Amino acid sequence: MLSDRQITSRRLLLVAAGMSLLGIAGCRGPAEGGGGGAAEGAEAAGPPGPGAVPGSADPSPPAEPSPSPSPSAAPSPTAAPSVPPPVARALTAAETRPVYELDAERRVVALTIDDGPDPRHTPTVLALLEQYGIRATFFLIGENAVEHPGLVREIAARGHHIANHTWSHPDLRSLSESKVREELERTSDLLHRSTGKVPTWFRAPGGDWSSTSLKVSADLGMRPMAWSVDPRDWARPGTGVITDRILKDVRPGAIVLNHDGGGDRSQTVAALKTYLPVLIDSGYRFTAPPG
Known part of the structure; x- marks a missing residue:
C-alpha cells in the first residue's frame, strides 16, 4: 500500500508532465499555421486543407512584409498641362490687303452675314442655308457673341466660317492701335473659346479700313474681307x-453682304428666301473663302 507521501509525489509528477505537454503544444501552433507573422498565424489557424500533412511545415518560406513607401518616394501630383494660346499665322503682303471678290473665272458667290448672332433672325438664316446646302461666312460682333454663345456654337457646328467683326462695332479709323487691338483680340479670343477655332478673317465695321486696323489684323493672323455686292x-x-x-x-x-443682326432684319430674311433659289437655278454655287 502506498503511503500518503508517495501518493502526493505521484500527483505532483503527473501535474508537471501535463504542464510540459501543454507548453509543447502551444509552441508548435504558429509553426503549423504557416503564416507570415504571429498575429496572422493565430487568426488563420484551423484544420489542414486537402492534401496537407498534419504537423508538417509549409515548404515555402514565410512572405516578408513589403516596406511602406517613404513620403519622399510617393509621386507628387502633376498639374494639368495648360493649353497654349494659338499662334497667329504669318500673312504675306498680298494677304494683308482687303479682299473684294473671289476668282472671277468660277461661277461662285461668297455669302457673308454681318452683325450677329441675333436670336430673332440667325436661326432662320441658318435654316435657309441648310435647306439650300450653302456654306456662308458669319462676321460676328463680340458683344453679341458673348450674349448668345449657343448660337455661335451652332453656326460653327453647321460648318460655316466664324469671322471677326470687332467687339463693339466702332469706327476703327478713330481708335488708337491699342484700342483696335483690344477690339479684335478680345473678339478672337472669345470665338476661339466658344468654338475651338481661331478666326482667320476680319471685317471692319462699315468697310472703314485703316492702316492701323490692317496692321493689327495681320498681327493676329486674320485676312481682311470686304465685299463687291452691297x-x-x-x-x-x-x-x-x-x-x-x-x-x-x-x-x-x-x-455678297447681308446682315442678320443690328436691328430688324426680317426684310433681309425674306430677300434671302427669294434670291438664293434664283442664283442656284442660274448655275451659281456658294462658297466660303478659304482660311
Missing part, C-alpha cells in the same frame, strides 16, 4: 429692293 439691307429699303440689287449686281466671284 444691297444696303441694313437700311431696310424693302425686300424687293434688296433682292433686285443683289440679282442685278451679282457676278462670278462676287462677295
